[in-house]
Amino acid sequence: MEQLTCDLLVIGAGSGGLSVAAGASQMGANVVLLEGHKMGGDCLNFGCVPSKALLAAGKAAYSQSHASAFGVSDQQPQVDYGAAKEHVQDVIATIEPMDSQERFEGFGVKVLREYGRFVSPTEVEAGNHRISARRVVIATGSSPLVPPIPGLDTVPFETNETLFELKEKPEHLLIIGGGPIGLEMAQAHVRLGCKVTVIEGAKALGKDDPELAAIALESLRDEGIEIVEEALASEIRGTAGAIEVHTADGAIYRGSHLLMAVGRKANIDKLNLEAAGIETTRTGIKVDDSLKTTNSKVYAIGDVAGGLQFTHVAGYHASVIAKSALFGLPSKAKTNHIPWATYTDPELAQVGLTEAQAQEKFGRKLDVVRFHYSHNDRAIAERKTKGLIKVMVVKGRPVGVSLVGHQAGEQCALWSMALANNMKMSQIAAMIAPYPTIAELNKRAAGAYFSPKLFENQFVKRMVRFVQRWMP
């Protein structure tokens, strides 16, 4: 067994682990990085990147069949599903060098392509190496949750780890789970010419504001996706190509392929956490505000930390712990400014509190302002008028923003900045967006907060009349 010592041992080379390793090594730390499977982790290989690439293929097909509104005749798209999957793999291959072993070795990181397991509070074994580290970062991510639904083990099914390799076009894709994975993949597939049924046990897009989720769901249903809610999958039957999902209410849904998209489970099984005195929760590794585990020399970041599970959260976590692991400075992770977006068309995005959460926290102090895409000139020109921005405001400052519509994910970034810096609505209103852009929505939403105060205010009216009387 080869003995290694380092300042920082990073376990897992996904979004979180790579960000820590790149930053720490370039700032002078001696870093060892372990990866048991693919460099780049879920996001690059089985998550964000392939899902957005497949959505882009679906969008290309959809625009062919929906061109007549622009004076261009509709065409029935000729979809080569296998070629669409080759496009997905090509996109992954284009991004891959950024996450490659060679690139990280170029930063001076020692990369070992092995799974790691703790053997003591500060030592980890990986293959024939025993690594002793001053600080350890667990960034092992999550895997698709496969619940023990009776019969599931008797039929072939896809998860996000297999779907992007599937080359045969599903005639009828059944998707269990109406969260972001289920609905993004539902729209990509319906646009590529598959029949799609989404079976959701509770409410589809249930983590988002229901008013805005309803707008997204209406569009998805209009495109032909069957979305059944309050339908808990309770039994699976059938054979390859002829699969049945039975739900608790007695209904049966039949299709050719099945995708399981019912959430995630933290990757902790291989880590032997007991040897390091690291405790877990129902959703992942137990961490405090500074992302330290119950072993003060070990941090957990990204999906495995069991909170919000997004690539940008893993990246943010990396920056939070870099401060404390490298410089010994106090550093805490906040959540109030973390956005998320579901990249269906229309997109659905959220940062900070939803209306219901803000109402519960602030009661009568809360103002909610809305602005509809149908009043945005660019949205009208692009025929993307279905959408809404809703801003929750307390004492002149935004505490949450929900968006549904064209580029909602892009627009959300501005509000994350506003929340991160505790900005006022007046500062958003002072921004000038180029005309005509979707971004004008943000300024108009801020304006909508001030308009009743300015336009329906008797004092303002009297003041203007008074000044006008005396003005030369």
Ligand SMILES: Cc1cc2nc3c(=O)[nH]c(=O)nc-3n(C[C@H](O)[C@H](O)[C@H](O)COP(=O)(O)OP(=O)(O)OC[C@H]3O[C@@H](n4cnc5c(N)ncnc54)[C@H](O)[C@@H]3O)c2cc1C
């Ligand atoms: C279909 C899908 C679409 C998604 N789309 C988006 C999106 O659009 N935007 C977004 O922000 N997020 C998206 N996500 C979520 C995003 O992929 C994750 O939040 C992100 O990848 C988490 O990063 P991570 O570093 O925590 O874990 P991962 O990226 O999963 O990396 C963990 C790595 O650790 C390795 N590992 C595990 N155990 C060990 C061990 N014991 N030793 C060594 N290595 C180990 C794994 O092999 C893996 O490579 C999506 C997820 C899915 C599944």
Ligand SMILES: NC(=O)c1ccc[n+]([C@@H]2O[C@H](COP(=O)([O-])OP(=O)(O)OC[C@H]3O[C@@H](n4cnc5c(N)ncnc54)[C@H](O)[C@@H]3O)[C@@H](O)[C@H]2O)c1
């Ligand atoms: N655009 C993005 O940023 C993006 C895209 C995809 C995934 N992700 C990340 O991946 C995570 C996982 O996504 P997900 O969609 O798998 O999980 P999710 O937890 O968001 O949704 C899973 C859904 O499955 C339902 N469900 C569970 N068991 C069921 C059953 N037996 N029958 C019917 N329905 C059942 C749940 O009610 C829930 O609505 C997300 O929370 C997110 O963090 C992000």
